[in-house]
Structure formats: structure tokens, C-alpha cells
Amino acid sequence: MKTVTPRKDLLSFDDMSREEALAILDTAKPFKDLFTRSVKKVPTLRGKTVLNLFYEPSTRTRTSFEIAAKRLSADVTNFAVSTSSVVKGESILDTIDTLQAMQVDYMIVRHSASGVPEYIARHTKASVINAGDGYHAHPTQALLDAFTYREIYPDLQGKRIVVAGDILHSRVARSVFALMHLLGVEVGTFGPAPLIPPTIPDYVKVFTRFEEVLEFNPQVLYLLRLQLERQTANFFPSMREYHRVYGVTTERFRRIREMGMYIMHPGPVNRGVELVDDVMSYERSLINAQVENGIATRMAVLYHLTPEVKTRSGETEDHA
């Protein structure tokens, strides 16, 4: 039987092989097929507990994980940080100890500081999924993007993608770069020079003019959300200026459509900033497909991970 060796945590793509990434993506397809059945749940994680531990506000990602976990028959608890003892000064480790005592099997962690999910993963036997940490990584977003891309091009080897926008403040960009590169996709980026970090990986081609993007002719143009809440310094003059120089304007949209490029965006969209309204109804916009595919992809990730604690038998297995 063809099998996949399980891992405990999903924190980034640093320690992942192409084979493993493809195994997760392949698994997401049968999960998506479940959604057409009369009963959309499977009993795979029955009796397991999934905890959403979000130190940063999020509705879309948290809901996507919650639905994914519930469709695997897990019990889901949302740890609402603003109403918890964290605001009373409890440290992250104290919180983890408390949750450990509650026999949690999977923790979905989002935090504004890079590295917190990894820190938690080292201190818990539960499987930890990084749902976004600082500017570091957001691996399940990249996986659902790759899944969506593969629905159109099953073999991504030699395909091209350009990620456009605020790379500096984007954990999504970092994970998309890493995973697409892992899958053999040629990666380019386009955005305001101050928002392209100097630490960008060597394999990423940096474009400064939109004409260069058109020459590169990617199958997918991936627009990042301009993180309005993170624009504390003046990286560019104004929203209108950003749209004119780096966004998908009406004129650029015409070119994109002529060339048959697909558009992706991790959402939520700032209309009139990253893209004009018309893009939302574009037949090659994959934005809604990305949201839909998020659930199946996250089910595949939950299935793929194996916590150290075996709650049924009480035995502990060492995966390190």
C-alpha cells in the first residue's frame, strides 16, 4: 500500500520535501469530493480535540479551520484570546500547559510575532499548525493556493507565478514563494521597491515594471492584500498611487485578460487598491475557488499530522 510518513507539526516549508507537499495536495482532492455527498463529515478525527488559538484577529482562516476540523468529526474549541487570561498577563507557556492538561490533540496557532507557533510546538505534544505568524509563514494558505493552481495545471513543474504587492509585510508571500519553488514553479515578484525585502530568496525574480511581468507571462498573477493596518511607515505616497503603479488597473486588466492569466488573492480584497472591481467577476479569477479549497486543504493537513499524544491508549510516541 502507498503510504505517507506522518509529521507532528506544520510550521513552514523549511523541512518539507516535494514528495510530502504533493502527498498533502493529492489528499486534499478526495476531501473536496466529500462536499458533494449528503453527509459531508467523515469520522477520521472522532474523539480528537482541535483548538483554535488565535492571538491575532481572524475570521476567515479560523472559520476555515473550524469547518475543516468539524468535517473530520473532531471537537473544536476556539480560544478567544481577548477574553482569556492572556489579557490578565498569563504567558504563552502557561497557557499551553493549561491547554495540554485539557488533552488537546491539534493546536491551530496564529500570532503577530514570528516563531511563536514553533515555540509552542516545542513545548506541547499536540500537533501545531501555523495559521500565520508575524511576517514569517502561513503554510496552509500557500497549500490551498497550490491546490487551486493544480486544479487548472495538474503538473506545476515549469509553470510561472508572479506575486505582486507588499512582500515585506507578507507571510503569505514567503510561504507561497517557498512552496511554489518546492513544486518546480518559477517565481517572480512585483511591487514597490521599499516593500521588497532584501532577504528575498535568490530564486525569486524581482520585477520593477509591469511590462516585465507581462514578458515573464506567468500563468497566475497573485495579488497580495495591502496590509493597511501595517502601513506605519511611508512606503508609498498614497492608496491611489499604489493602485496606479502596482495594482491591476482597468488598462492592465485588459492586458491580463488578453493573455489569459489567472488571478489569485488571499483575501480579503481591498477593491480599487490591489485590483479594480471588474477582476472580481473575471472568469479566470480564482479568488472564490481559493476560499472553497481552503477547507479541503486544511482537512488534508489535519489528516497528515500525527500528535505525539495518543489520547485513546494513553501511550506516548516520540516523533523527534
Add this chain to the structure above:
Amino acid sequence: MRETILSQGEEIEALLQKLARDLHAAHGDKPLAFVGIRTRGVILADRLVAILKPLRGHIEQGTLDISLYRDDLDNLAALPHIEGSDIPFDVEGATVILCDDILFTGRTIRAAMNVLLDYGRPECIELAVLADRGHRELPIAATWCGARVETRREDYLRVHFKETDGRDDITHYTTKEARETE
């Protein structure tokens, strides 16, 4: 390791023919849906449908992947690769012939029935297997059975099909090491 081939080639074909004829006789003109359990149950279903098509005309077919419904996921060293199920017909009210190559503990069949019931409420489910090797752990019995094979609990019985293995036979292995050659 000792292996004994119990039936092969023409003998397998004869078992399939008998299974198909019995099924046909029992169900008359009633529409049937054949659902195979991955991997070799799918082939059993294909073979039975190929025999029955000239007699009955169109027959619904589907495949089941039971990986997500297994009761031993916690104890496996490696995760089973999921292919997914494919049930392209309406299960509601259907007469389903569930097909698998071997009936052993009955746990696979339990899981398969649960998968099927999540697609809808069939009028009835019958079970067709090529070989029944005994040692049930659940109260499950085959409706249609090609061959009954005496085995010890620790033995290993394997059905080979041309489509997957290049030959048709039922092979009985009498040491545990046989499992590791899998």
C-alpha cells in the same frame, strides 16, 4: 514461507461466473449497483459487471475508499494514501452489491457500509466476496461468496487479479513473514 495456490486462471473465472449467475437469478430485473472497495474489490465489481452486462443491460457502478473510516488509524505507523470514493449514482433507494476480494475480520466491510450510508439510504446492501477466510471480529456475513477457505488467524490469504497482479489466483501464505513481502 510456504505458499499454496488454491485456485487459479480458469478456476477463478468459474467462481466469478457462478457468483454472477447466482446474483442475476436472485435479483431478476431489479436494477443493481455494484460498489467495489479499493483496490481489489473494485476489480471484482468490474468483472461481475462485465459478465452481467449482456444479461442485464446498464448497471450502476462505484468505488469506495475506506481509509477515512478505518477504526485503527491511531495505531498505524504510516497513513494510508487516500484515493477517495466515487459514487456516481444516487444511493437513495438503490440495491447495492458491495464487492471485496476477501472477507476476513469484517472491519473493512463495517467501514465500507458506513461510507456508503453517508451518501444516502440504500434500499438494501448485499455483500459479494471472492473468498471468505473466516475469523470474523464483527457480526458480518457475505451474501454471495465464491470460495470458503480454511485459514489460521495468523495466516495470510491473498487474491491476485490480472489487472493489478498479472495473474488470477487465490494464494494462501502460512507464515507471518509473508506479510512483509507485501
